[in-house]
Amino acid sequence: MIDATTFSVSGERFTVVYRIHESATVAREIADNICVEQTIEFPEVLIQDDDIRRHVIGQVQQWDDIDTSTFDATISYAVETSGYTLTQLMNVMYGNASLFPQVKVQSFELPAALSDCFAGPRFGIAGLRRLFDRPTGPLLMTALKPQGLSAEALAEQANQFALGGIDIVKDDHGLANQPFAPFRERVAHCAAAVRRANEETGGRTVYAPMLSGPSEQLMEDAHFALEQGAGAFLLAPGLIGFDAARRIAAADEFPVPMIGHPAMLGSYVVSPHNGYSHGAMFGQLMRLIGMDASIFPNYGGRFSFSKHACQEVAASCLGAFNGYATIFPTPGGGMTLDRLPELSAFYGEDVMFLIGGNLHRQGTTLAESSRAMRAKASTL
Amino acid sequence: MIDATTFSVSGERFTVVYRIHESATVAREIADNICVEQTIEFPEVLIQDDDIRRHVIGQVQQWDDIDTSTFDATISYAVETSGYTLTQLMNVMYGNASLFPQVKVQSFELPAALSDCFAGPRFGIAGLRRLFDRPTGPLLMTALKPQGLSAEALAEQANQFALGGIDIVKDDHGLANQPFAPFRERVAHCAAAVRRANEETGGRTVYAPMLSGPSEQLMEDAHFALEQGAGAFLLAPGLIGFDAARRIAAADEFPVPMIGHPAMLGSYVVSPHNGYSHGAMFGQLMRLIGMDASIFPNYGGRFSFSKHACQEVAASCLGAFNGYATIFPTPGGGMTLDRLPELSAFYGEDVMFLIGGNLHRQGTTLAESSRAMRAKASTL
Numbered sequence: 001m002i003d004a005t006t007f008s009v010s011g012e013r014f015t016v017v018y019r020i021h022e023s024a025t026v027a028r029e030i031a032d033n034i035c036v037e038q039t040i041e042f043p044e045v046l047i048q049d050d051d052i053r054r055h056v057i058g059q060v061q062q063w064d065d066i067d068t069s070t071f072d073a074t075i076s077y078a079v080e081t082s083g084y085t086l087t088q089l090m091n092v093m094y095g096n097a098s099l100f101p102q103v104k105v106q107s108f109e110l111p112a113a114l115s116d117c118f119a120g121p122r123f124g125i126a127g128l129r130r131l132f133d134r135p136t137g138p139l140l141m142t143a144l145k146p147q148g149l150s151a152e153a154l155a156e157q158a159n160q161f162a163l164g165g166i167d168i169v170k171d172d173h174g175l176a177n178q179p180f181a182p183f184r185e186r187v188a189h190c191a192a193a194v195r196r197a198n199e200e201t202g203g204r205t206v207y208a209p210m211l212s213g214p215s216e217q218l219m220e221d222a223h224f225a226l227e228q229g230a231g232a233f234l235l236a237p238g239l240i241g242f243d244a245a246r247r248i249a250a251a252d253e254f255p256v257p258m259i260g261h262p263a264m265l266g267s268y269v270v271s272p273h274n275g276y277s278h279g280a281m282f283g284q285l286m287r288l289i290g291m292d293a294s295i296f297p298n299y300g301g302r303f304s305f306s307k308h309a310c311q312e313v314a315a316s317c318l319g320a321f322n323g324y325a326t327i328f329p330t331p332g333g334g335m336t337l338d339r340l341p342e343l344s345a346f347y348g349e350d351v352m353f354l355i356g357g358n359l360h361r362q363g364t365t366l367a368e369s370s371r372a373m374r375a376k377a378s379t380l
Numbered sequence: 381m382i383d384a385t386t387f388s389v390s391g392e393r394f395t396v397v398y399r400i401h402e403s404a405t406v407a408r409e410i411a412d413n414i415c416v417e418q419t420i421e422f423p424e425v426l427i428q429d430d431d432i433r434r435h436v437i438g439q440v441q442q443w444d445d446i447d448t449s450t451f452d453a454t455i456s457y458a459v460e461t462s463g464y465t466l467t468q469l470m471n472v473m474y475g476n477a478s479l480f481p482q483v484k485v486q487s488f489e490l491p492a493a494l495s496d497c498f499a500g501p502r503f504g505i506a507g508l509r510r511l512f513d514r515p516t517g518p519l520l521m522t523a524l525k526p527q528g529l530s531a532e533a534l535a536e537q538a539n540q541f542a543l544g545g546i547d548i549v550k551d552d553h554g555l556a557n558q559p560f561a562p563f564r565e566r567v568a569h570c571a572a573a574v575r576r577a578n579e580e581t582g583g584r585t586v587y588a589p590m591l592s593g594p595s596e597q598l599m600e601d602a603h604f605a606l607e608q609g610a611g612a613f614l615l616a617p618g619l620i621g622f623d624a625a626r627r628i629a630a631a632d633e634f635p636v637p638m639i640g641h642p643a644m645l646g647s648y649v650v651s652p653h654n655g656y657s658h659g660a661m662f663g664q665l666m667r668l669i670g671m672d673a674s675i676f677p678n679y680g681g682r683f684s685f686s687k688h689a690c691q692e693v694a695a696s697c698l699g700a701f702n703g704y705a706t707i708f709p710t711p712g713g714g715m716t717l718d719r720l721p722e723l724s725a726f727y728g729e730d731v732m733f734l735i736g737g738n739l740h741r742q743g744t745t746l747a748e749s750s751r752a753m754r755a756k757a758s759t760l
Binding site: 002003005007033037038039040041042043046047051052055056080081082083084085086087088090091092094095096097098099100101143145146147148149150153172173174176177178179180212213214215216236238239240241242243244246247262263264265266267268270271274275297302303304305356357358360361 | 382383385387413417418419420421422423426427431432435436460461462463464465466467468470471472474475476477478479480481523525526527528529530533552553554556557558559560592593594595596616618619620621622623624626627642643644645646647648650651654655677682683684685736737738740741
């Protein structure tokens with residue numbers, strides 16, 4: 001037995017909805033296990049009738065039958081268990097539970113005591129619409145690629161895209177610090193190329209370099225990019241860590257839009273029975289860490305997301321969540337110009353379209369194919 | 381078309397074995413897609429017969445039929461695509477491919493040009509055996525818990541475990557900076573408690589605090605812990621990011637053993653068809669980022685790992701891998717004293733046993749149950 005322990009807590013709790021794929025009896029057992037595993041990770045029988053039992057162990061607050069082998073357990077935890085940090089919040093939410101093959105985080109809710117600890121998106125939809133002076137209609141994004149081009153060649157692309165009126169010209173997420181186009185050289189050239197185009201057109205295009213450098217260098221890279229004139233950052237929390245992405249987004253020294261990329265996050269969503277729901281991952285978590293746009297693979301492209309999954313992401317980017325700004329769902333991956341009307345009808349007005357390779361397939365200059373994309377978007 | 385591009389590369393390539401669960405025809409298509417997706421992420425038809433095609437696009441080097449719907453594609457990539465950093469190496473290996481539900485990384489191989497960029501484990505098995513003066517037999521680890529105890533109560537546990545001869549006394553991975561036992565207070569008390577016990581017994585027990593603080597504070601936390609006398613660090617790459625863990629492990633300023641924890645990594649291994657193999661995740665990646673011991677859920681405990689999965693982890697901790705030191709497979713999770721003989725036979729001599737809650741169930745002092753564990757281990 002552990003000595004009876006007393007302490008006071010605020011009484012504020014956050015909740016996580018776990019979808020459990022099992023028979024009813026086993027699902028109940030798993031829910032009880034989650035309450036223990038995610039908090040005390042200790043034989044419950046050795047805990048007395050004390051404040052650890054009352055406050056630290058999770059509590060099943062609600063139970064919903066989805067079907068005969070699918071149940072939603074809403075479990076609440078004292079905010080104190082999170083230590084008021086993102087990393088530990090995610091640890092309580094799903095640290096060891098990620099090892100349970102039949103448990104998936106559907107969604108979560110935070111009390112103000114916890115959500116106040118995270119700044120969330122700095123711009124969001126309203127802020128990006130002001131920044132780009134696009135009060136209505138979809139925003140447009142494209143990517144500099146392929147890897148292997150020189151910094152100059154990528155910058156020439158950036159210039160063309162900006163001349164054509166694309167809002168955000170981002171690095172391909174695979175551009176890091178390769179010898180073909182080293183980070184500093186590429187960022188300097190591409191930022192300058194976008195600036196030249198804006199001066200020519202009076203446009204507001206921004207260049208978003210990928211920040212994926214080593215932990216030791218990441219903040220320095222971000223400073224360098226900002227000094228060179230980068231107007232947004234591309235961050236992949238699956239690669240650099242959720243908390244590293246949050247740190248950059250929350251820092252007042254980087255007052256630019258943040259774009260979340262799904263690299264390495266696929267394994268959290270592709271299983272129907274484990275991981276996070278598409279909405280929790282690409283909506284809630286991306287907003288929590290301060291992304292202003294969330295890239296995800298569009299349905300019908302070369303990835304696996306269903307229409308339903310894409311709808312869920314969009315709903316979670318656009319729905320109410322602790323007063324955080326809504327953010328742009330940004331479908332990409334094998335997107336084509338012809339699909340813009342269909343996708344516009346599907347996603348509605350608040351969407352950012354990411355079209356990469358297809359702009360190169362139009363048989364015209366990139367400036368012209370970008371203008372065609374912009375023209376098409378303006379009719380939507 | 382992209383202008384034909386020329387550059388020179390070293391010719392050195394790293395390889396990744398992807399296990400693809402599909403029909404033979406579709407599997408071949410997916411392998412070809414991976415070659416493109418993980419590198420240029422661009423319509424291949426727009427690439428000329430140039431150095432991008434020759435060197436940047438991945439190449440299927442080998443094809444193995446596992447069964448009629450399972451195939452291993454060994455794909456090689458130019459080392460230059462990795463930018464010689466961990467984050468980008470993992471991005472090429474599995475960034476966007478993580479979104480393919482039927483693609484799993486089985487293993488990977490690095491040429492010296494790449495493995496030389498990562499220090500790997502500082503101690504490994506040989507180093508830890510010297511550190512603890514345990515030339516043979518299993519090493520022993522336990523955890524301070526449950527969350528909710530005060531720093532003093534946790535320190536009292538630490539003292540008892542150390543008196544009983546446990547080699548590594550770690551924080552429960554859920555201990556962060558909660559008000560019950562704030563990080564600095566807990567680390568100071570626990571490190572001192574272990575030191576007192578060592579002075580009394582002449583033992584060499586080390587205390588391993590969990591480092592999961594916010595990105596802004598993580599290095600400062602590590603310095604504080606070291607100054608207080610922490611003798612090892614507990615790191616969860618799934619929580620703080622793989623590269624943050626690598627950074628701490630590689631830093632000469634932290635010359636202590638590193639222990640890898642699987643929190644939030646479950647979703648990468650529980651699916652048979654997506655993610656990483658157990659060996660690639662808990663063996664290869666943990667060694668690459670410099671962990672000296674790799675904690676994973678033992679078979680027959682409260683988690684899901686099969687005997688086969690545990691064998692795979694152990695083999696990957698102990699096998700040849702680019703000259704990196706071998707590391708201790710560290711099974712934990714619902715482990716009991718009675719299972720030590722069985723587990724010792726299963727894992728062999730080079731294993732670290734992590735027993736947590738069970739030491740509290742013995743109805744004796746923690747020092748006595750620790751001594752019982754040590755006595756049992758010495759007969760194995």
